[in-house]
Amino acid sequence: MWDEPLVLRGRSFRSRLIVGTGKYPSFPVMRRCHEVSGTEMVTVAVRRVDLSRQGESLLDYIDTSRITLLPNTAGCYTADEAVRTAYLAREAGLGDFVKLEVIGDEKTLFPDVQGLLEATKTLSREGFIVLPYTNDDPVVARRLEEAGAAAIMPLGAPIGSGLGIRNPYNIRIILEAAAVPVIVDAGVGTASDAAIAMELGCHGVLMNTAIAQARDPEAMAEAMKLAVEAGRLAYKAGRIGRKLYASASSPLTGVPEWAPLP
Amino acid sequence: MRIVVNGQPMEVPEGLTIEDLLGELRIRRDFTAVALNREVAGRSSYGTTVLREGDRLEIVHPMAGGA
Numbered sequence: 230m231w232d233e234p235l236v237l238r239g240r241s242f243r244s245r246l247i248v249g250t251g252k253y254p255s256f257p258v259m260r261r262c263h264e265v266s267g268t269e270m271v272t273v274a275v276r277r278v279d280l281s282r283q284g285e286s287l288l289d290y291i292d293t294s295r296i297t298l299l300p301n302t303a304g305c306y307t308a309d310e311a312v313r314t315a316y317l318a319r320e321a322g323l324g325d326f327v328k329l330e331v332i333g334d335e336k337t338l339f340p341d342v343q344g345l346l347e348a349t350k351t352l353s354r355e356g357f358i359v360l361p362y363t364n365d366d367p368v369v370a371r372r373l374e375e376a377g378a379a380a381i382m383p384l385g386a387p388i389g390s391g392l393g394i395r396n397p398y399n400i401r402i403i404l405e406a407a408a409v410p411v412i413v414d415a416g417v418g419t420a421s422d423a424a425i426a427m428e429l430g431c432h433g434v435l436m437n438t439a440i441a442q443a444r445d446p447e448a449m450a451e452a453m454k455l456a457v458e459a460g461r462l463a464y465k466a467g468r469i470g471r472k473l474y475a476s477a478s479s480p481l482t483g484v485p486e487w488a489p490l491p
Numbered sequence: 492m493r494i495v496v497n498g499q500p501m502e503v504p505e506g507l508t509i510e511d512l513l514g515e516l517r518i519r520r521d522f523t524a525v526a527l528n529r530e531v532a533g534r535s536s537y538g539t540t541v542l543r544e545g546d547r548l549e550i551v552h553p554m555a556g557g558a
Contacts, residue, residue: 303557321551
């Protein structure tokens, strides 16, 4: 299927599936999942180097010639922490993209939208390509776009919950108003969730746990690739309207008669 | 003198630069960044930045994670 690429601040991606690097059974399994999923962008955390034990690097298992890195600010609870983490990521050579997270609550991992807006403003001004993880609030989405976000990344459901797209109507409202791409980030549990996000018209889906923690991560990576493509194709094809009653697909005329013979 | 690296107190000789410290700790340079007292230290400054008593450093690199 021909499809226009996903464009984030002038950078084009053919794959609309962004995946994580966490919670896989092993780095080799992660690498195979990345390959099978067809992803061109993976998110990574930024953490302290373990001074006592320096082994292999995560980056040894990511083909950076094909895959763009998306450093995240997971674990940051203030705009200041998130901004400093983004700077560190850029200095480490991880590029200009940042999956911006400013977490407001430990239990739900819902975003602190005030901190998120502040950090989006600062980092956009400093030339970062900011992809903020936010809740599914259309007003916040608009504010993020005004603050310079290169995309809006509303959650479908809490991070790691696998509950799917809990409020498709809000996602639709965000899509209607947004001039930047909308990427569902978090909540996807299985392939149909990813397909639903794409059928709504989302420009991409970001997921980690759904693949990494599946019983067979590689098979799920392939399922997700197909689901994102199928959902996208269905969106472009334009679905039929919903009706309460049946409407036959065969002609109503020319039906043979089988009246009993006289 | 005493400095703190990634939350760990360390006794190091006077006059040590960031470059010296990274070498001492055998830290991979690719995809690694350093913050000195909350500010990002540019790579080009490693060789000339002399550490002082009480300095706090964060040495980070990418780790597996999604959100």
